[in-house]
Amino acid sequence: MTDAFPLPSASPAELGLDPAKLDLLCARIEADIAAGHHPGAQVALARHGKLGFFRSFGAARHGVPANDATLWLLYSNTKVITAAGLWALAEEGRLRLSDTIAQYLPGFEAGGKGGITFVQLLTHQAGFPSAEVPAAAWEDAALLREVVCGFQLEWEPGSSVRYHPASAHWVAAAVIRAVTGEDHRAYLRRRIIAPLGLEGELFVGVPPEVQPRTVDMHDVDGSVRMPEGTAAHRAAGIPGGGGYGTARAMAAFYQALLNGGAVAGRRILSPRMLGYAIRNYTGDRPDEYNGMPMHRGLGPHLRGETAGIRGLGDIAHPGTFGHGGVGSSYCWADPASGVSFAFLSNTRQAEEFHGARMNTLSDLAHAAIIS
Template sequence: MTVPFPLPDASPAELGLDPGRLEALCARIEADIAAEHHSGAQLAIARHGRLALHRSFGEARPGVKATAETLWLLYSNTKVLTAAALWLLAERGALRLSDTVAEHLPGFETGGKGAITFIELLTHQAGFPSAEVPAEAWEDPAKLREVVCDFSLEWAPGSLVRYHPAAAHWVAAAVIRAVTGEDHRAFLRRNIIEPLRLERELFVGLPEAEAPRVADMRDVDGSVRMPEGSQAHRAAGIPGGGGYGTARAMAAFYQALLGGGALAGRRILSPRSVEYAVRNYTGDRPDEYNGMPMHRGLGPHLRGTTPAIRGLGAIAHPSTFGHGGVGSSYCWGDPASGVSFAFLSNTRQSEEFHGPRMDTLSTMAHAAIIS
């Protein structure tokens, strides 16, 4: 039996959204495809537990039209899913987010890392942004633990905010296994994805049987990106950047967060856990990777009140929180309005294009909220 999608459809007008402004947003995406900035995309906007818009654009792969069933590489949008697993472990009493990582992952303290807390890890203050996990450790838990415990510090933990593209969330994956005995992919599926009834549309660790649904991730020159295009990469469920999903699945996930950890009567987190996670832990300190304050929460970042912000839209309410995927996507939720937004595309664009593009698309979505 097919499980119904957890967000029932509603018209934009029913949800206090301006249909004309949403059509203008869609036209902007179509214009970017026509200008060959990317070949395909998907957009979803939801509010108050209902889906106002879910539309696919262009091609998923050459000659293959993007459809509602297409799965898109989430890149770093995956970080919020992985972080949510730690939030859940904290509310279950398995750890405290103020604990040091080494308390739950013995051996991690080597090289001066013993005082790093989960808060510092998830807010990109841990001090090892350039550390990498080799492919041979993706499916070898003992090797993964050895690699992350051997990460070398580049600066004193807590002294800087600098985005960790992959390393911090590999540590989170190792902690999930150390604390639960379960692979992070299985833990996320069992505790977050399946309870939200998103198992057909959201994956951290993509089964090979789902590969025909995947949109190729391409470079600006049109070539397929590797290793992203390999089944090994898709299956690995890289915790900081390897998830796959539909835009409506990500809009639904953010609806759950906006709903205090519950969606359609199914709870994955407590309201207080979500509130704790989406606080601003880094104030207006600049993130040296992004060149601006990012107002880091424990997974997502927040709009805040600085003049500019990456991806969430210039006119967003200060409490809006979300995350992006490098050069290709952004997903967010706005607690003030109850709106969630997900834009996914299949080209890893330059930041010179992607940053302004996402500021424009997100701003247009916020401008469509009229009541």
């Protein structure tokens, strides 16, 4: 872990956050742990480039208390980090997000995929939501390229919005290697994570010496999930769901996205690139996987003005953007207030519980913003 966290600390009151609402947020987390919904959790809020709240709860692994250095499986929160890698390539002129993927990954055009653009890929309109990458390809770049180029379409690209749990971001990883010559894990660390000063607390691919800090991810029945509980899975850096981090690292990452691509004097992207990436590309079209409009940007989704939204909180400002991790977590940023939020836990709960839990926690965080 790095010696100094890049965000300076301030009290909630100094940042215009109501401590009483944060107490209620913590009480809900503690009650869920006491009820057996998950062994442990971590939460953080930041505002205007300062860390205002950071707390760990319960156990990281059996008999191991969670602490500030604990690394939590981010699941699909990883997607926004991977997307930021593509944003950076676009900003550097190495690709255009309106271009087709096949222009940068020859062979991807097979099976009718030649017209799929990065915009369609990142907004879950690519047409291959069920495609899978075998574990054998996690460390085999040639096999990964072969597998993603062989993905079969399930419907015409652009005709539907349907969440791609893993497949789209494996394509992004293959593109990153094709364009840069680097493994996506090394590239994301060099280009996105390390420049923010988060290299000790945010990982897409956890090295062996750091893995003792990671949580065990549990199923609803309390058993350790597999393959998430293996060293190979932690090291793989699955680009759509295998990152690890602390809540304060994710709050800091989202502070950079709020602040035009820079935080604490560290810049990774330009304001104009972020303005292009974090906008609603799918309108109020329902996401067929989630059963509601998700207002997809090129990585995160946005609150929008529909009656409800997954994870970001009903009372969120319409411009609030973020992403969740299946059954376990959510991270978001509110451009109206400058607040970023991260909640991470170590059980993959059913959506019926997770959606309601996250709506409550996110709404408490929004309600804490009083000035």
